[in-house]
Amino acid sequence: MTPGYSGMMLEVDLGQRRAEGRPIDEDVRRSLLGGNGLGAWALYHTLAPGVDAFSPENPLIFCTGPLSGTLAPITPKMCAFAKSPLTGGYMDSISSAQLGTELKCAGYDLLLIRGAAETPTYLRIDDDRVSFEDARSLCGSSTFEAQETIRAAMGDASARVLAIGPAGENRVRYAAILGEHRAFGGGGLGAVMGSKRLKAIVARGTGVVSAHDREGLFNCARRFMARVRQSRAATVLTSFGTPVHTMILQKLGGLPTRNFQTGVIAGAEKLSGEVMRETYTKKVIACPSCMTPCGMVTEVREGEYGGTSTLGPEFQAIATLGSLLGHDRLDAVIALDRLCDELGVGQCSVGNVIAFAMECRERGLLSRTDLDGLDLHFGNHQAAFELVGKIARREGIGDLLAEGVKKASEQLGRGTEDFACEVKGMEMTGFEPRSLKSQAIGFAISNRGPIHNEVRPLAEFFSAVDWNRPEGVGRLAKTLSDWTALANCLVWCLSAERVLDFKPWPVMVELVRLVTGYDVDEASLVTVGERVQTIERLINVREGLTRSADRLPKRFVREALPEGMKKGVRVPQETLDAWLDEYYTARGWNDNGIPTSETVDRLGLRALLEA
Amino acid sequence: MSVRRVVANVASCTGCGLCMIGCSAEHVAGFNARYSWVKVDSDLMGVPAGIRFTHGCDRAHSSQCVFLTEVPSCVALCEPRALRYLVDTEELAS
Numbered sequence: 291m292t293p294g295y296s297g298m299m300l301e302v303d304l305g306q307r308r309a310e311g312r313p314i315d316e317d318v319r320r321s322l323l324g325g326n327g328l329g330a331w332a333l334y335h336t337l338a339p340g341v342d343a344f345s346p347e348n349p350l351i352f353c354t355g356p357l358s359g360t361l362a363p364i365t366p367k368m369c370a371f372a373k374s375p376l377t378g379g380y381m382d383s384i385s386s387a388q389l390g391t392e393l394k395c396a397g398y399d400l401l402l403i404r405g406a407a408e409t410p411t412y413l414r415i416d417d418d419r420v421s422f423e424d425a426r427s428l429c430g431s432s433t434f435e436a437q438e439t440i441r442a443a444m445g446d447a448s449a450r451v452l453a454i455g456p457a458g459e460n461r462v463r464y465a466a467i468l469g470e471h472r473a474f475g476g477g478g479l480g481a482v483m484g485s486k487r488l489k490a491i492v493a494r495g496t497g498v499v500s501a502h503d504r505e506g507l508f509n510c511a512r513r514f515m516a517r518v519r520q521s522r523a524a525t526v527l528t529s530f531g532t533p534v535h536t537m538i539l540q541k542l543g544g545l546p547t548r549n550f551q552t553g554v555i556a557g558a559e560k561l562s563g564e565v566m567r568e569t570y571t572k573k574v575i576a577c578p579s580c581m582t583p584c585g586m587v588t589e590v591r592e593g594e595y596g597g598t599s600t601l602g603p604e605f606q607a608i609a610t611l612g613s614l615l616g617h618d619r620l621d622a623v624i625a626l627d628r629l630c631d632e633l634g635v636g637q638c639s640v641g642n643v644i645a646f647a648m649e650c651r652e653r654g655l656l657s658r659t660d661l662d663g664l665d666l667h668f669g670n671h672q673a674a675f676e677l678v679g680k681i682a683r684r685e686g687i688g689d690l691l692a693e694g695v696k697k698a699s700e701q702l703g704r705g706t707e708d709f710a711c712e713v714k715g716m717e718m719t720g721f722e723p724r725s726l727k728s729q730a731i732g733f734a735i736s737n738r739g740p741i742h743n744e745v746r747p748l749a750e751f752f753s754a755v756d757w758n759r760p761e762g763v764g765r766l767a768k769t770l771s772d773w774t775a776l777a778n779c780l781v782w783c784l785s786a787e788r789v790l791d792f793k794p795w796p797v798m799v800e801l802v803r804l805v806t807g808y809d810v811d812e813a814s815l816v817t818v819g820e821r822v823q824t825i826e827r828l829i830n831v832r833e834g835l836t837r838s839a840d841r842l843p844k845r846f847v848r849e850a851l852p853e854g855m856k857k858g859v860r861v862p863q864e865t866l867d868a869w870l871d872e873y874y875t876a877r878g879w880n881d882n883g884i885p886t887s888e889t890v891d892r893l894g895l896r897a898l899l900e901a
Numbered sequence: 902m903s904v905r906r907v908v909a910n911v912a913s914c915t916g917c918g919l920c921m922i923g924c925s926a927e928h929v930a931g932f933n934a935r936y937s938w939v940k941v942d943s944d945l946m947g948v949p950a951g952i953r954f955t956h957g958c959d960r961a962h963s964s965q966c967v968f969l970t971e972v973p974s975c976v977a978l979c980e981p982r983a984l985r986y987l988v989d990t991e992e993l994a995s
Contacts, residue, residue: 360932361922361978395933434945447942448935471946498931508923508974515980575947576917581980583915587948601946 293502294356294805295319299332300398302413302420304486305346305405309420314399320808321898322825323818324355326382326778328400329371330825333380334899336402339832343375343478344461344485346406352393352452352491353400355781359391359499359579361507362801363514364789366577367781368393368469373833374477375463375485376639376694377714380737380829381477384778386577387469389450395495403486410459412440412490417497425489430456432632433468440492449494455634457682458484462692464639464717468631471601472577475636477716477738478694502807510804511581514789514797518581523788528574530563531586532605532785535720537562539609543854544725546609546718548616548668549645550711550845553722554854557618561608566620575601582786590621594672600628603637606742609720610641615648616668626675633682639694640681642717644674646695647687649709655702662686711843713740714835721747723846725856727757731767731869734840737826743784745770752792760865764872772819775826779818821893823877824885828899837883840870903989907960907973909939909952914983916941916949920975927966927974928956938965939975939984952983962986 291297297319302309314328322328329351336349351371358365368390374381393401396417403413410425428436436453450469458465458480465480466473474480501507518524526534539545540558547555559565566586576583589599603611603623611626612618630637648668650656658665662680664687666673680688690698695717699710711718716739723730723740732745745767749755755762773794777784780798787794795812802810830839842861850860874881878889890896921937929936938958942951954960962973971977972986979985987993 359922361919361926363919391934395935437945496933496935498925498929498933498936500931504926504931508926508977511919511923511978515978518980573948574915575949576915577947578918579922580917581919583917583981585947587946599946 292316292319292806292808293500294360295324296394296397296399296497298398299400299402300415300420301402301404303405304403304407304411304422304488307422311398311418318898321818321894322821323779323802324399325353325367325369325781326775327818327822329353329369329382330380330822330829331898332400332402333371334825334829336404337373337829341373343373343378343482346404346486348373348482350403350479350482350486351400352390354390354394355779356806357780357782357801359394360501360805361511361579362805363511363579363581364783364786365780366579367783369778369781370467370474370479372479372482374479374716374738375461375481376478376696376716377739377835379714379833379835380826381479382738382778383474383476383479384781385469385474386472387450387452387474388578389452389469389491389493391578392448392450392493392495394499395497396493397495397497403488406485407487410487410489412492413488415491415493417495428489429459433634434632436490437468437470440490444492444494446494449492451490451492453490454480454483455632455682457633457635459489460682460684460692461485462635462681462684463694463697464636466630466634466636468634471631473631473636475638476741478636480634480636501805503804507804510800515581518789521789523791524582527584527785527788528582530567531574531584533563533566533586533603533608535605536608539722539725541855542725543851543856544722545613546720546722547613549614549649549709550718550722551649552853553725553851553856555613555616555618558613560618561612561620561623570620570624577783580783580786582789584785588624590624593621595621595625598625598628600624600631603627606720607637607641610638611674614641614645614720615671615674617671619671622671622675626671626678629675629678633678635678635682638719639717640678642711643681643691643695643698644677646698646710647677647691650702650706655704655706660687708844711845713841713843714839716740723842724851724859724861725854726750727763727861730842730846730861730866731763731873732771734842734866734870735767735771735873737823737830744774746774746784748788748792760868761872764869765876767869767873768876771823772816774819775822776815776819779822817893820877821895824889824893824895825899827879827883827885831884837870837881840883842866904993905961905986905988906993907954907962907976908985908987908992910983911949911952913981914941914949914952915981916943916947917980919978919980920984923974923978
């Protein structure tokens with residue numbers, strides 16, 4: 291077997307309570323590496339077009355990467371895949387949950403779950419023994435309670451669990467899956483898990499992950515450590531975590547505020563990484579195998595949210611559960627962060643949904659009666675807190691809002707689509723796409739919906755592109771989204787990589803060579819990224835998502851930012867169209883955003899997709 | 902004969918677990934933290950609560966770790982310096 295891989299996938303049918311291991315072809319591994327690539331390939335082959343996201347026929351897939359569980363630095367992640375109940379298209383979600391390493395040590399690179407259980411169940415993977423356990427007593431329990439209970443039942447502190455909370459059980463379309471305190475937050479994969487009546491998965495693996503050159507890997511990790519110790523970017527990241535972005539975005543006029551009505555908020559400094567560090571952080575921890583610890587363990591000591599502790603909030607939560615809701619209370623963000631994780635609610639989506647409802651109320655389109663008596667308005671974090679619970683339980687107005695911004699807006703009508711901020715049906719992450727053009731094109735082109743990491747926000751500062759001209763933006767977006775796809779194949783951290791000064795390729799090449807022994811170079815790794823982007827796109831095309839889905843919400847196209855550094859800026863449709871034309875051309879897709887037959891052949895995908 | 906010892910300070914530990922992955926490679930033909938002789942016990946959030954040495958680790962690097970000659974691999978991989986390798990220091994005598 292190629293080092294770094296177990297070479298097997300575990301295929302589980304919950305309806306038939308059957309599990310079997312199957313080999314993964316060497317060609318597939320070599321062409322797609324793992325993580326994002328392997329999962330997209332498996333979804334392409336197992337998702338029948340047109341299947342409802344909540345049908346038992348929608349497969350739920352978990353995947354590790356070749357570097358997972360080894361000494362390779364900054365590779366703590368694992369990926370989850372399914373058809374999204376928000377977008378109706380391709381979805382992957384990436385988390386630092388540790389189950390991936392256990393799965394790999396149990397002998398599997400990939401876990402494919404089909405069907406639905408008749409009664410609430412959890413899946414138990416104990417090396418090569420797979421069983422279906424009764425989870426009825428866990429119904430309604432928080433993600434953390436479920437994990438603790440199952441881990442105790444396993445009798446092994448090293449076993450790792452993924453669990454959904456009430457939101458997943460109730461098919462909230464943006465429900466998350468939690469592993470430890472790390473979430474697969476985007477795209478509603480927790481709801482897919484809930485639709486299968488699968489409360490949790492536990493894995494324990496006693497095998498080992500091999501590496502082609504263990505000593506070389508050890509030395510590479512040592513060199514990386516020296517680099518971390520000299521890196522200013524690492525110092526900033528480990529001092530303040532991702533919340534360091536709050537004040538950067540505020541200065542750029544791009545801190546999403548009041549449902550994206552503006553990009554600055556008075557009191558932004560109260561939401562800053564600096565204040566979080568000084569007032570609330572009690573410990574800084576790392577993801578597994580990561581040398582740049584940026585996980586802020588925070589605690590609110592006093593006030594109405596006193597006694598709450600959480601891992602985070604990350605910047606995304608500060609933006610979507612803080613400024614987007616029009617308040618500057620970091621203690622409230624910490625409490626909301628914790629609540630979302632307990633209930634298993636995707637934070638970015640729920641923040642957007644609540645902001646949307648607040649704007650509906652502001653415009654008189656939802657009354658206090660419609661909102662079950664909640665005095666929901668921008669700035670009211672207590673009402674937001676209550677609403678998250680109602681959404682997770684699908685209670686009252688929570689039932690409508692559990693459908694996500696797009697479906698809620700469709701149901702409400704009356705012009706709400708003008709301020710419904712979603713792309714492909716998924717809510718936005720916390721970077722303002724008018725102030726950061728990299729995000730404008732990234733949100734539009736991403737196969738999985740508006741994700742800040744498809745085209746990096748920091749591209750604005752390290753690329754040579756003139757963002758005020760149409761030329762070059764589409765090509766840069768292609769380059770960066772290839773890099774994203776490859777990073778997600780490995781599966782490596784898109785935040786920690788800043789240690790490498792945005793030149794990750796040499797280290798990526800070295801790590802793949804050391805772990806797998808594959809004779810890769812930069813060009814061959816770029817091709818892996820291109821393959822992955824194209825497979826994802828082919829899945830979307832089958833589901834009817836083409837150029838018309840690569841758009842931005844009306845608000846960003848029509849309304850200019852009213853204040854701040856980027857005052858007056860919007861993203862006209864003509865600009866977006868020019869970017870898309872160039873992006874599709876660079877990818878070898880036609881002008882409708884569909885990969886051409888020649889491109890499928892050039893990338894060597896024909897055999898992989900027919901197999 | 903010199904006095905050598907690995908000392909641990911959990912307050913500095915970030916819970917990354919690289920020490921365990923590195924140590925496991927000293928004892929099995931690959932990586933799996935469960936075979937490590939050093940154990941970082943963390944809660945569900947990932948906050949390290951304690952660092953233990955097991956399996957008869959003598960914490961003195963006496964022919965037990967092979968990758969590096971100067972320091973044990975758990976120490977070599979500890980970026981936050983929660984594990985340190987002390988040789989003939991007053992800290993050891995106290």
